[in-house]
Amino acid sequence: MTTNVEPQPDTAVARIIAELNANPELKPVLLRAMLTEEFLLLPNKVDRLFELYGELVAKVDRLAEMYGELADRVDRLADRVDRLTTRVDQLTDRVDQLTTTVDQLTTTVSRLANAVIDLADRVAALENKVNWIIGQLGNLLGEKYERHVSRFIRSKAHSDLNIRRAKVLLGETTTDYETLIEAAIDGRAAGIVTMAQTDSLQLADYVLYGTDLNTGQPRAAAVEVSITLEWRDIQRALERANILAQIMDCPAVAAVVGNSIKDTDLRRAEADGVVVLIIAD
Secondary structure (H helix, E strand, O other): OOOOOOOOOHHHHHHHHHHHOOOOHHHHHHHHHHHHHHHHHHHHHHHHHHHHHHHHOOOOOOHHHHHHHHHHHHHHHHHHHHHHHHHHHHHHHHHHHHHHOOOOOOOHHHHHHHHHHHHHHHHHHHHHHHHHHHHHHHHHHHHHHHHHHHHHHHHHHHHHOOOEEEEEOOOOOOOOOOHHHHHHHHHHHOOOOOOOHHHHHHOOOOOEEEEEEOOEEEEEEEEEEEOOHHHHHHHHHHHHEEEEEHHHHHOOEEEEEEEOOOOOHHHHHHOOOOOEEOOOO
């Protein structure tokens, strides 16, 4: 057990205590003299600590409140994520179904495309056959018509082309082919005509040669035959008549023979000096 220790009389401590008892207002002065400034400010710091503690508690409470709000938001977000996941799963299923449908459609379209290609090939083959048949039929009709024309060609040469005693140098009933060949060879040798020109002339349907009814001088004719006369027949007759005139060194008339001709082509023929002979089949 401790006891209060009294200072010895007449000591400095006893005198300080007596002075403080007599003048209590000096206690703060003594304390400031005895204690450090940090120790004197300790009460203020303690008060500040209590204030800070209060503020910290308030902040902790606010953090707790904010945590609660955040937790609620996280929960709501989790619900939304779950719903979104469900929707994504549903969408994935639909995409899978659509992919399957597209694959099936692609297969169907591919089969249909192959079928169309096969059909197109068959149609093309059929068109080729039809065109071949039409061509053969046209050739047969053309040959038949040319044979029909051959019966009248010399008489038409006399009556419509002014050629007396016409020889058929080229045509259905050729009577003097050598004359045309020799004239073509001589013309090429002399540089009057080219090989292409004489080759074109030899493709004419008829080449006629005789004397002019009016002058008695040599006269020739290049004739194109077609059941239905067209502008290209008129052009060929005109070109070949010009070639014929050069190699035979005499006037040569261009003529076309057919069963029919359009009025426009007839006018063109008349304008170019091409004689149009209509011989009905």
